[in-house]
Amino acid sequence: xxxxxxxxxKVKKSELSAWFEQMSDERKQAVSQMKVEHKRNLRIxxxxxxxxxxxxxxxxxxxxxxxxxxxxxxxxxxxLPVHFNVSHSGDMVVCAVSDCEIGIDIEKIRNINPRAAxxxxxxxxxxxxxxxxxxxxxxxxxKEAYFKCIGTGLGADIRDVSFDIxxxxxxxxxxxFECSFIEPDADYICSVCKRIKNAP
Ligand SMILES: CC(C)(COP(=O)(O)OP(=O)(O)OC[C@H]1O[C@@H](n2cnc3c(N)ncnc32)[C@H](O)[C@@H]1OP(=O)(O)O)[C@@H](O)C(=O)NCCC(=O)NCCS
Numbered sequence: 001x002x003x004x005x006x007x008x009x010k011v012k013k014s015e016l017s018a019w020f021e022q023m024s025d026e027r028k029q030a031v032s033q034m035k036v037e038h039k040r041n042l043r044i045x046x047x048x049x050x051x052x053x054x055x056x057x058x059x060x061x062x063x064x065x066x067x068x069x070x071x072x073x074x075x076x077x078x079x080l081p082v083h084f085n086v087s088h089s090g091d092m093v094v095c096a097v098s099d100c101e102i103g104i105d106i107e108k109i110r111n112i113n114p115r116a117a118x119x120x121x122x123x124x125x126x127x128x129x130x131x132x133x134x135x136x137x138x139x140x141x142x143k144e145a146y147f148k149c150i151g152t153g154l155g156a157d158i159r160d161v162s163f164d165i166x167x168x169x170x171x172x173x174x175x176x177f178e179c180s181f182i183e184p185d186a187d188y189i190c191s192v193c194k195r196i197k198n199a200p
Contacts, residue, residue, distance in 0.1 A: 006094075104148065
């Protein structure tokens with residue numbers, strides 16, 4: 001597995017222009033329609049980061065990478081035996097590449113209404129959130145990473161999966177998944193979830 005991170009505050013305009021050119025026509029069109037420049041830049045940086053990380057992982061030229069999407073929106077690479085996923089929040093973009101199905105989610109730590117946990121957390125997760133300063137975003141990103149790994153998209157029932165975090169060890173209620181936190185920056189929480197090959 002490779003995880004790569006990009007902070008778009010450090011990206012030059014000339015790089016963004018070059019990266020825009022290497023995107024597919026479909027993505028160029030979708031990105032061009034976004035009104036907020038920051039959101040456009042995140043999408044362009046995400047495309048470039050994925051291209052580079054996948055090319056490094058597979059040992060192929062970046063121009064050989066063609067992105068496609070499942071019906072539920074999960075991106076995959078045409079004709080290459082590799083899995084990847086991408087996430088962006090604030091100024092950061094993260095990409096995970098693996099030979100197993102994978103999901104990644106990053107969130108910038110921000111003030112949230114504590115009641116928001118009611119919508120997605122189980123009772124034991126709510127207990128964890130109440131006792132841990134970044135608990136809300138830890139549980140939230142784990143769930144997003146899990147659903148992005150299985151690729152179901154927004155149709156999923158968020159409470160179908162739950163997490164038990166004990167001394168940095170993460171237990172997923174579903175068998176066959178390995179989940180972890182990565183620390184791209186002190187202001188962000190990021191989770192990765194991988195489906196273990198040949199799990200019982
Ligand atoms: C669509 C969804 C994946 C977007 O997540 P987000 O946190 O708003 O945005 P992120 O930056 O983390 O991820 C965006 C990327 O996810 C990818 N993505 C889109 N649909 C996906 C899917 N079904 N599965 C996996 N990845 C997907 C795309 O590459 C997208 O990148 P792009 O915008 O540059 O094209 C998310 O809303 C979703 O469906 N979550 C699943 C379950 C759910 O309801 N979770 C609620 C919180 S627990």
